Amino acid sequence: MNAAIRAVTRSAIYNGLQVKGIYRGYRGLVTNEIVDFKNQNVSNIIQMGGTILKTARCQEFTTPEGRKIAYNVMKQHEIDALVIIGGDGSLTGARIFAQEYDVPCIGLPGTIDNDLYGTDATIGYDTALNTILEAVDKIRDTATSHDRLFFVEVMGRDAGFLALNGAIAAGAEAAIIPEFDTKVDQLEELINNGFRKSKNSSIVLVAENEEKGGAMHYAERVKNEYPQYDVRVIILGHVQRGGSPTAYDRILASRLGSAAIDAIMDDQRNVMVGIVNDEVVYVPFSKAIKKNKPIKEELVNVLKKLSI
Numbered sequence: 268m269n270a271a272i273r274a275v276t277r278s279a280i281y282n283g284l285q286v287k288g289i290y291r292g293y294r295g296l297v298t299n300e301i302v303d304f305k306n307q308n309v310s311n312i313i314q315m316g317g318t319i320l321k322t323a324r325c326q327e328f329t330t331p332e333g334r335k336i337a338y339n340v341m342k343q344h345e346i347d348a349l350v351i352i353g354g355d356g357s358l359t360g361a362r363i364f365a366q367e368y369d370v371p372c373i374g375l376p377g378t379i380d381n382d383l384y385g386t387d388a389t390i391g392y393d394t395a396l397n398t399i400l401e402a403v404d405k406i407r408d409t410a411t412s413h414d415r416l417f418f419v420e421v422m423g424r425d426a427g428f429l430a431l432n433g434a435i436a437a438g439a440e441a442a443i444i445p446e447f448d449t450k451v452d453q454l455e456e457l458i459n460n461g462f463r464k465s466k467n468s469s470i471v472l473v474a475e476n477e478e479k480g481g482a483m484h485y486a487e488r489v490k491n492e493y494p495q496y497d498v499r500v501i502i503l504g505h506v507q508r509g510g511s512p513t514a515y516d517r518i519l520a521s522r523l524g525s526a527a528i529d530a531i532m533d534d535q536r537n538v539m540v541g542i543v544n545d546e547v548v549y550v551p552f553s554k555a556i557k558k559n560k561p562i563k564e565e566l567v568n569v570l571k572k573l574s575i
């Protein structure tokens with residue numbers, strides 16, 4: 268996020284624009300937490316996790332009254348265009364706001380979940396993936412030494428990108444992901460396919476799942492149905508959302524932030540900036556939010572083949 272804030276600020280100044288930092292997202296628009304941003308405001312932040320602008324959920328902005336206040340505050344500050352960095356909630360807000368008021372809004376995909384359509388990667392995803400990898404590498408030491416089965420729960424509210432690619436990168440045995448929840452009983456499939464046939468220890472990455480209960484749910488099932496396994500659960504939680512960003516994320520955020528200002532200079536509006544096949548693309552909000560980003564079958568097969 269900070270690399271994106273830096274890129275937007277500096278590219279805007281480079282183009283002769285004035286920049287204001289809005290604190291806590293839409294909440295700062297409603298509560299008037301807005302300050303002038305100069306070059307120095309974004310010095311020394313590219314390596315920092317989190318966001319110097321802070322973030323918050325804003326119930327008020329989901330109402331027409333709240334958005335009206337936000338618009339008035341914006342006008343008071345003579346703000347002509349907005350750059351919004353966030354996931355589908357933030358971009359949905361931008362889309363509605365842009366429809367109601369004639370404000371050019373440019374979105375940057377900022378979520379560790381990687382679940383926005385129209386971009387190969389979202390800002391933060393690679394860093395989270397590397398954090399997962401580091402954690403699983405460490406968990407593996409106990410799994411192997413004690414011959415245990417570990418269920419490691421990772422984030423990704425409704426998306427299995429972190430779990431699936433985390434599993435491939437960490438050499439885990441399987442990933443249980445929401446995309447397949449309605450299709451098959453993934454645990455049963457694992458067991459039936461001879462899961463742990465030739466191994467004494469195993470690691471399964473599970474994407475969090477509010478309805479089912481994620482890793483806990485699967486661990487309980489295994490404990491009941493297969494008592495021979497020595498099962499443990501790790502929930503990585505918000506560890507995945509912190510830390511210094513990877514080189515990939517910093518470059519992605521820098522490119523997208525710079526492209527957001529290009530979009531404003533070109534009078535584009537109401538699009539999310541993404542990267543597809545290493546080229547910058549502009550995607551209408553409606554597509555980025557509404558279309559489901561598919562999980563590649565090829566990745567599922569790679570994991571299956573390599574975990575025998």
Ligand code: F6P
Binds near residue numbers: 380
């Ligand atoms: O949307 C990003 C995300 O990291 C999800 O994967 C996760 O479910 C959620 O945020 C956690 O949000 P909170 O910090 O509000 O619990």
